[in-house]
Amino acid sequence: MATAETSRLESLRNRSAALGAGSTPIVMLLLVAVAVALLVGSLRSATFAQLTVQGLAVGSVYGSLALALVLVYRATHVVNFAQGELAMATTYIAYQLIQWGLSYWEAFFATLAIAFLLGTVLEVTLIRPVLHRSVIAAVIVTVGLFVLIDGVVDWIWGGDFKFMPSPFGTRIYHVGSVSIARLYIGMFVVVIISVLLVWALFRFTKLGLGMRAAALRPAEAAFVGVRVEWMLALGWGLAALLGAVAGLMAEPSQFTLEPTLMQPILVYAFAAAVLGGLDSPAGAVVGGLLIGVALNLMVQYVPAITSELQAPTAFAVILAVLLIKPSGLFGHREVRRV
């Protein structure tokens, strides 16, 4: 090609532009700084270390629910307000399975399968029919779904506290003067493994490539033979599965199961998703961890913020990000092609 040299230069320039107008190095630097600060703090104070580990554990739960929100948003451009309630409902299903005699981990995996099916079916039956008309209609359907799921769960299981067996026991590890509950390590590990498996599915399989193509450019995806509508439904299924992981891992940290289990967590997940950039899966997870750790440390070290103020603080984060940098840490700015 005659213009190979110039086009290569041009493509290099475009590539650095594609990485978000040079903001990514700054974001990376910031994240490294935060990590160093957390490490130094943890080495100097046992309380700080404990709060950080706890924050990472609950933050991973926020992150996985945030990732569910991002998957749905990327697939259908719908913000699913019912994502948290769906996670709560699947946690009740796990509770029921355990009541019927399954062990915790049998119920865990059965619930993930049920959640996947549930998410897929919901997309096909409730979202797809209205999505043709407008995204707003679909968003309103998810709000309706929120109320519906809440009502159904209350009707089947009642509003009183339920108790599930602890998946990780009550052991506490001691590292120097720092005590870490096995629960928090377990939560973190389970969530991160689930997130990595979903990432690998998207990154390394043909199905995942088809799902990404369907979400990015539905018309072109159909031209190469991707069954776009199925891919979007599968996206909802995977989101529900990740939500189920979040619900199941949130339950032991709350120690009880009740219909409001996921409502504060949904706010934190929204904050995480917005902070990371609503269209960035990695951003959602990083955002979740940041929010989890930050809220946990703030309650301890910032006298003005009591635990009642945690949710409003998360909401303040949403507002601040939307005002200052709407694309979040890793999100893409909406670019309209001419």
Added chain:
Amino acid sequence: MTALLELEDVEARYGPVHALHGVSLAVEEGSVVAVLGPNGAGKTTTLRAVSGTVRRSGRIRFAGRPLDRLGAAAAARLGIAHVPEGRGTFSELTVWENLRLGAYTRRGSIQPELERVFAYFPWLAERKRQQAGTLSGGEQQMLALARAFVHRPRLLLLDEPSLGLAPVLVAELFRIVRELNEREGLTVLVVEQNAHLALQAAEAGYVLEAGRVVLSGTSAELTADDAVRRSYLGY
């Protein structure tokens, strides 16, 4: 000889606007056929009617099978590759991922297909990991063509490949299309504003105006036609 693709009295509309008023055309297996006509004549819609991305009525047969009820994904699975106007690459994905998507409907290894494609587009092999959006316009158009070729279609629908490309690249692109047709027996239905190029590459052509076929014939006949010369060839 029966045609690979046959359209009979095909109508299509976007909402209340009729885009095609009964188009009939045939594409023989192994041939290159051009669709010419002014803007808004329904050229792009004709391709979209074949690949199932517009509401249409009338009869469309592909390899003897009725096509008129199938959607785009199903048409792709039957062996129709549509390269839409204006690149149509997945700019967020890498070059390799774009090519992999081209072979989405194929099972098993696609290594042989990739090697054949790299023989036609050697520069693609070095840029496998590059994000497609960072390629130049011409490179993206080539990538779209390469992606369609990995699909190993029986029919390639090519929409305005010259749009926004430098003349050198347009010539290169048509040379490759011609080569694919001669060596691999690929059947091509190409929509093109540049009638010169299109009639050079194609054996036959149809002229569309306001959603109807107003003229058809071999490329030689069309090139000799006074009306075509005046309106589309400019002499």
